[in-house]
Amino acid sequence: xxxxxxxxxxxxxxxxxxxxxxxxxxxxxxxxxxxxxxxxxxxxxxxxxxxxxxxxxxxxxxxxxxxxxxxxxxxxxxxxxxxxxxxxxxxxxxxxxxxxxxxxxxxxxxxxxxxxxxxxxxxxxxxxxxxxxxxxxxxxxxxxxxxxxxxxxxxxxxxxxxxxxxxxxxxxxxxxxxxxxxxxxxxxxxxxxxxxxxxxxxxxxxxxxxxxxxxxxxxxxxxxxxxxxxxxxxxxxxxxxxxxxxxxxxxxxxxxxxxxxxxxxxxxxxxxxxxxxxxxxxxxxxxxxxxxxxxxxxxxxxxxxxxxxxxxxxxxxxxxxxxxxxxxxxxxxxxxxxxxxxxxxxxxxxxxxxxxxxxxxxxxxxxxxxxxxxxxxxxxxxxxxxxxxxxxxxxxxxxxxxxxxxxxxxxxxxxxxxxxxxxxxxxxxxxxxx
Amino acid sequence: xxxxxxxxxxxxxxxxxxxxxxxxxxxxxxxxxxxxxxxxxxxxxxxxxxxxxxxxxxxxxxxxxxxxxxxxxxxxxxxxxxxxxxxxxxxxxxxxxxxxxxxxxxxxxxxxxxxxxxxxxxxxxxxxxxxxxxxxxxxxxxxxxxxxxxxxxxxxxxxxxxxxxxxxxxxxxxxxxxxxxxxxxxxxxxxxxxxxxxxxxxxxxxxxxxxxxxxxxxxxxxxxxxxxxxxxxxxxxxxxxxxxxxxx
Numbered sequence: 001x002x003x004x005x006x007x008x009x010x011x012x013x014x015x016x017x018x019x020x021x022x023x024x025x026x027x028x029x030x031x032x033x034x035x036x037x038x039x040x041x042x043x044x045x046x047x048x049x050x051x052x053x054x055x056x057x058x059x060x061x062x063x064x065x066x067x068x069x070x071x072x073x074x075x076x077x078x079x080x081x082x083x084x085x086x087x088x089x090x091x092x093x094x095x096x097x098x099x100x101x102x103x104x105x106x107x108x109x110x111x112x113x114x115x116x117x118x119x120x121x122x123x124x125x126x127x128x129x130x131x132x133x134x135x136x137x138x139x140x141x142x143x144x145x146x147x148x149x150x151x152x153x154x155x156x157x158x159x160x161x162x163x164x165x166x167x168x169x170x171x172x173x174x175x176x177x178x179x180x181x182x183x184x185x186x187x188x189x190x191x192x193x194x195x196x197x198x199x200x201x202x203x204x205x206x207x208x209x210x211x212x213x214x215x216x217x218x219x220x221x222x223x224x225x226x227x228x229x230x231x232x233x234x235x236x237x238x239x240x241x242x243x244x245x246x247x248x249x250x251x252x253x254x255x256x257x258x259x260x261x262x263x264x265x266x267x268x269x270x271x272x273x274x275x276x277x278x279x280x281x282x283x284x285x286x287x288x289x290x291x292x293x294x295x296x297x298x299x300x301x302x303x304x305x306x307x308x309x310x311x312x313x314x315x316x317x318x319x320x321x322x323x324x325x326x327x328x329x330x331x332x333x334x335x336x337x338x339x340x341x342x343x344x345x346x347x348x349x350x351x352x353x354x355x356x357x358x359x360x361x362x363x364x365x366x367x368x369x370x371x372x373x374x375x376x377x378x379x380x381x382x383x384x385x386x387x388x389x390x391x392x393x394x395x396x397x398x399x400x401x402x403x404x405x406x407x408x409x410x411x412x413x414x415x416x417x418x419x420x421x422x423x424x425x426x427x428x429x430x431x432x433x434x
Numbered sequence: 435x436x437x438x439x440x441x442x443x444x445x446x447x448x449x450x451x452x453x454x455x456x457x458x459x460x461x462x463x464x465x466x467x468x469x470x471x472x473x474x475x476x477x478x479x480x481x482x483x484x485x486x487x488x489x490x491x492x493x494x495x496x497x498x499x500x501x502x503x504x505x506x507x508x509x510x511x512x513x514x515x516x517x518x519x520x521x522x523x524x525x526x527x528x529x530x531x532x533x534x535x536x537x538x539x540x541x542x543x544x545x546x547x548x549x550x551x552x553x554x555x556x557x558x559x560x561x562x563x564x565x566x567x568x569x570x571x572x573x574x575x576x577x578x579x580x581x582x583x584x585x586x587x588x589x590x591x592x593x594x595x596x597x598x599x600x601x602x603x604x605x606x607x608x609x610x611x612x613x614x615x616x617x618x619x620x621x622x623x624x625x626x627x628x629x630x631x632x633x634x635x636x637x638x639x640x641x642x643x644x645x646x647x648x649x650x651x652x653x654x655x656x657x658x659x660x661x662x663x664x665x666x667x668x669x670x671x672x673x674x675x676x677x678x679x680x681x682x
Contacts, residue, residue: 009551009552012551012552013551016550016551328547329547329549331547332541332543332547332549333549333560334508334532335506335508335535335541336535336536336540336541336560336561336564336608337532337533337534337535337536337537337561337564337565338532338536338564339528339529339532339533340528340529340532342564426509427503427508427509428503428508428509431508431543431547
């Protein structure tokens with residue numbers, strides 16, 4: 001090559017002052033790596049939280065119930081519970097719209113759980129054992145499953161069992177109101193006791209076979225909510241515990257846009273069929289997910305702003321010094337006919353080269369730290385949780401690319417202004433600069 | 435012995451028939467030095483014909499460099515009219531002035547002013563790249579010019595590996611590679627020993643003769659003045675002497 005290309009020239013100029021360029025590139029790389037790592041960590045947390053909401057909290061992907069059930073359902077259960085015929089209609093519509101999706105009827109009951117001597121409040125979630133297995137997806141290997149062969153078998157939250165001194169294999173009684181307001185009791189067997197991982201539910205929750213809850217409430221064949229599990233979910237989990245953990249952090253749930261689109265399609269189908277149903281997405285159902293995501297998004301924005309400010313100031317400082325040091329050269333280039341815009345372009349290219357080298361270094365740093373953290377299996381107990389979870393760092397391509405893009409744009413501005421100022425200097429003054 | 439000009443086919447026109455290359459009328463230039471106003475040029479009238487070889491000399495502070503900067507279109511007069519090929523340069527935009535310098539004027543500086551990160555070949559290629567000449571042509575012309583100034587073996591050398599005289603030769607090749615009408619040299623021999631100074635002036639003189647490029651340079655060295663056909667002496671911002679002589 002004879003004449004030097006813009007990129008090659010920018011590269012050579014970058015290394016005129018090696019120490020300064022290296023310091024700028026390192027600050028850029030560390031800042032960018034911090035942003036990329038945090039973005040990767042939060043995105044993995046979002047995926048894990050979404051899977052926890054869908055499969056551990058048993059929210060599923062979509063929740064269908066009669067319109068008004070949320071506000072009036074507890075007051076008038078008979079009016080708002082879905083009938084067997086309605087469930088079949090909904091089933092047909094869901095199968096047509098979402099082939100392969102599973103519809104899971106659920107019915108909840110509240111009342112008293114007694115060991116014969118004392119009693120306490122329970123919140124029972126009624127679900128068929130096979131459906132529970134399906135809905136739990138990656139969690140189905142964990143304790144807490146219901147069994148078809150134990151029609152009276154329930155899984156009590158560990159705290160609830162502890163309050164009444166119940167152990168696995170013990171029998172107890174539940175007392176609840178039927179749809180018509182009459183008291184009804186039933187015997188249950190404590191088939192399992194598990195820590196729910198949440199202090200708010202660990203002393204109340206009880207998983208019960210759907211048929212048992214329907215009997216207790218005198219609501220045979222009825223359900224209050226129908227949970228939709230979208231196709232492709234719940235069947236292809238990794239066989240080993242480590243793999244399932246990875247699934248938790250890496251298997252993304254449907255995005256808000258996708259969920260809303262499916263919700264709207266189903267709502268329209270129900271309306272067309274004359275069914276007065278309300279459909280909610282898992283994002284709408286999980287307040288905890290929304291709150292955590294909102295908090296992390298805010299922290300990310302704040303962190304990105306701080307890192308960008310520091311990095312851009314560093315680039316601006318490096319470019320300003322480069323412009324001052326090369327004032328005489330700028331004068332020479334202007335004298336041989338380079339336009340002012342050409343001078344600005346020269347320094348902008350150098351700033352972009354800085355960003356390119358810095359972000360590539362930052363990405364390598366990110367990959368190294370990410371690998372180290374994920375292998376180290378570092379654990380912590382999140383707020384409201386009772387069990388530790390590992391820190392897992394994913395890779396959030398959209399937000400990492402966004403950060404790199406913003407850096408590039410700001411670097412252009414950081415380089416353009418000092419270069420423009422220098423290009424507007426008098427040529428004779430620039431040539432006389434020492 | 436003369437070598438064929440690498441500018442064959444692009445040699446600037448010579449002779450007075452086409453009118454003066456440069457025409458200055460009533461040129462004044464002032465500078466501010468703190469509270470003091472310094473009148474560097476107090477009213478210069480001057481015509482420079484195409485192909486002339488001219489030296490500007492005079493004591494320090496006489497206005498030599500100021501006049502040279504104006505002639506090279508890198509500075510603007512406060513008063514008066516400067517015409518380059520008949521065009522009043524005060525009417526040109528900054529971009530038009532840049533293009534004019536790129537296509538029609540070559541500069542040689544006292545301190546060479548080569549770009550340190552570029553090789554000799556890349557330095558010489560710069561004006562052609564700015565013009566947008568195709569890479570193959572850029573290489574051909576830059577290589578030819580470096581050969582012409584005796585640096586054909588130093589194409590890939592960066593300035594820090596060249597001697598002062600070699601650097602100035604690279605600067606001369608850079609100044610002339612674009613086939614300019616005018617070569618401006620501000621004390622081109624000031625940083626060179628006397629032998630190298632003579633060689634550089636020999637080179638400029640030869641190129642003036644072969645290419646017809648108009649050459650104007652400033653100098654303090656009386657030995658060099660003796661070799662220049664036209665000598666313009668400045669004193670206190672005015673032309674005190676404008677003389678012609680047979681070149682030595």
